[in-house]
Amino acid sequence: MIASELRQDPATKEWVVIAPERSQRPQLAKRPRPDLHTFYSSQCPFCPGNESLTPSEVLRIGREAAAWQVRVVPNKFPALQPNTPPVSKNCFYRNAAGCGYHEVIIESPAHNLELADMPEEHIARILRAYRQRQTLMLEKDDVRSVVIFRNYGEHAGTSLLHPHSQLLATSIVPAYVQWKQEVAERHFEETGRNLYSDICEAEKWAGVRLIEEDREFTAFVPYAASVPYEMWIVPTALSPTFALASDDALADLAGALRRCLLRLRHCCGDVDYNYVIHSCAKGEEAENYYLWHLQIIPRLTEPAGFELGSHMYINPMRPEDCAQQLREAAITIAEPVGLSYELSA
Amino acid sequence: MIASELRQDPATKEWVVIAPERSQRPQLAKRPRPDLHTFYSSQCPFCPGNESLTPSEVLRIGREAAAWQVRVVPNKFPALQPNTPPVSKNCFYRNAAGCGYHEVIIESPAHNLELADMPEEHIARILRAYRQRQTLMLEKDDVRSVVIFRNYGEHAGTSLLHPHSQLLATSIVPAYVQWKQEVAERHFEETGRNLYSDICEAEKWAGVRLIEEDREFTAFVPYAASVPYEMWIVPTALSPTFALASDDALADLAGALRRCLLRLRHCCGDVDYNYVIHSCAKGEEAENYYLWHLQIIPRLTEPAGFELGSHMYINPMRPEDCAQQLREAAITIAEPVGLSYELSA
Numbered sequence: 001m002i003a004s005e006l007r008q009d010p011a012t013k014e015w016v017v018i019a020p021e022r023s024q025r026p027q028l029a030k031r032p033r034p035d036l037h038t039f040y041s042s043q044c045p046f047c048p049g050n051e052s053l054t055p056s057e058v059l060r061i062g063r064e065a066a067a068w069q070v071r072v073v074p075n076k077f078p079a080l081q082p083n084t085p086p087v088s089k090n091c092f093y094r095n096a097a098g099c100g101y102h103e104v105i106i107e108s109p110a111h112n113l114e115l116a117d118m119p120e121e122h123i124a125r126i127l128r129a130y131r132q133r134q135t136l137m138l139e140k141d142d143v144r145s146v147v148i149f150r151n152y153g154e155h156a157g158t159s160l161l162h163p164h165s166q167l168l169a170t171s172i173v174p175a176y177v178q179w180k181q182e183v184a185e186r187h188f189e190e191t192g193r194n195l196y197s198d199i200c201e202a203e204k205w206a207g208v209r210l211i212e213e214d215r216e217f218t219a220f221v222p223y224a225a226s227v228p229y230e231m232w233i234v235p236t237a238l239s240p241t242f243a244l245a246s247d248d249a250l251a252d253l254a255g256a257l258r259r260c261l262l263r264l265r266h267c268c269g270d271v272d273y274n275y276v277i278h279s280c281a282k283g284e285e286a287e288n289y290y291l292w293h294l295q296i297i298p299r300l301t302e303p304a305g306f307e308l309g310s311h312m313y314i315n316p317m318r319p320e321d322c323a324q325q326l327r328e329a330a331i332t333i334a335e336p337v338g339l340s341y342e343l344s345a
Numbered sequence: 346m347i348a349s350e351l352r353q354d355p356a357t358k359e360w361v362v363i364a365p366e367r368s369q370r371p372q373l374a375k376r377p378r379p380d381l382h383t384f385y386s387s388q389c390p391f392c393p394g395n396e397s398l399t400p401s402e403v404l405r406i407g408r409e410a411a412a413w414q415v416r417v418v419p420n421k422f423p424a425l426q427p428n429t430p431p432v433s434k435n436c437f438y439r440n441a442a443g444c445g446y447h448e449v450i451i452e453s454p455a456h457n458l459e460l461a462d463m464p465e466e467h468i469a470r471i472l473r474a475y476r477q478r479q480t481l482m483l484e485k486d487d488v489r490s491v492v493i494f495r496n497y498g499e500h501a502g503t504s505l506l507h508p509h510s511q512l513l514a515t516s517i518v519p520a521y522v523q524w525k526q527e528v529a530e531r532h533f534e535e536t537g538r539n540l541y542s543d544i545c546e547a548e549k550w551a552g553v554r555l556i557e558e559d560r561e562f563t564a565f566v567p568y569a570a571s572v573p574y575e576m577w578i579v580p581t582a583l584s585p586t587f588a589l590a591s592d593d594a595l596a597d598l599a600g601a602l603r604r605c606l607l608r609l610r611h612c613c614g615d616v617d618y619n620y621v622i623h624s625c626a627k628g629e630e631a632e633n634y635y636l637w638h639l640q641i642i643p644r645l646t647e648p649a650g651f652e653l654g655s656h657m658y659i660n661p662m663r664p665e666d667c668a669q670q671l672r673e674a675a676i677t678i679a680e681p682v683g684l685s686y687e688l689s690a
Contacts, residue, residue, distance in 0.1 A: 005442065006441040006444075007438065007439075008440065010439070014520045014521070017424050017425060021422060080349055092355075093352065097348070098363070166651070168651050297653055302501070302502040305496050305501070305621050306511070306513050308619050308642055309622075
């Protein structure tokens, strides 16, 4: 029998229970990919021809209106909006107007094309759209933090099938983002080194949690992964915010991200997941203690009362076992067939 | 249209987006209660007659072995166990042996009786079992924190229907538990008052989020509720840990808890939920800055990438609206009919 182990995430100081003996191993249903031939849905607000169903677009990539490749629009049901009226202050509690920006990055004209199945050049185009919007957001006076994320599947919190990601720019810095920066800053003060670079070095040295590495990125299962098959993709170039990533880095990230998602599908089938691009808050861009990174969070397990009450996760799979499966996954990168939309450059 | 608002949880300093215009309102399916006549399942390890399917019991309430009313047993698939062998240390990361205790409180011999449908005296009996086990755990040298929780329904992380709760005692203090204590301690240093008592006072004064109050407890929807219909039940008597609650307090809590769960069912149907009893870590019992409390977390919404990446929740329902519905719920406390097990004292 394999005994449980407590591991501390060096980036958050949260403890995780690695409990391989737990019965609650994820049910790997190996759900097949949905039918890839449904390229168009007349009901879908993100499909070509239905552009009037979304708020006015703020960015379009593609030669002409009728043949866009990526579109960015404000979220029709925004969590935050610019120019939100001030709220009445409360004598005891702290509050603020729900000011901010909530955008949707429509990743492709094709209705039913998962990110992992898109050509690498197209994924790079989406990443450049992220960067362009984040850069613009960081120029606004009322923005202090930008989180870019993708929800895939109902268990990951989305009801829309059409491939899309989201950007949320907030006027306050979320407490967790602030906390992660403080942890990294303390590491820098104590060691003179960047925490995330140190993590990458530790992973390359250990090897057992490594998924792949190249000049620009290291992909691995984190030491204190909170869920099975969690993955981090961390850049080599020191840059506290994704907005500062170079074109070369994004081209490389597109490949790494695509391969990581294909590895996940190889191991788990068409599983729901989220990914998040973590950047430092505005005003910290010049600092060298933080490093932006992309975190992939498969939604195979359900957090229960203990996790909600203690924020201490119980991961029923050893990160080393997940990493080995992901590393050894025989990923086949097939060009999507029968595409009715041209996604190449 | 109702604008979004940012609210800060005074107990965690986390911000929450209250976004009533979001389309992702929970689907209140009003799922009916499962068939209450399935009192017994021959497959269920928690049903009477199947006692040999669980590890040896550590506590039994009830006159004789064949007619127990509440049983506590070690979890058969524990996340943590006593006497776990030490793990090899790593030069970069921090880890520890997965030492701890993971127990299951089998709340009733009846297979399919939800907590809210049990007689109040029986719920008090369950709460006394919690207290007895927590007290015993806190006496152990290798225990520093005890979390008691209940998972109801698959979306809340349980697969077993038979009514049960769990206790997890850890050798380390979870970072989040530590953080909440620090926030409360700072409030005490700044004001000389208990943070949780102040929250109760603010809620009684405001009234709009109040669900019910009596001499012993205040039940309300928190100001910065992270999910729809979240509820807190906070005691009046200053006590940092649940283990120190009096018999009278537990008898009263049984009623408040039962009514809150019935209110939730009235508003949302048979919804999945977790509840957690938050206590301070060991060694802080003598302090008066913290106050144990019970948090009910309905699982109507799915956290998505933004929540996972920022720990900032988007709540699509105003706490005041949820509180009004819960407060005005016409709860009928019917005695369970056709019970094949005698649960009275």
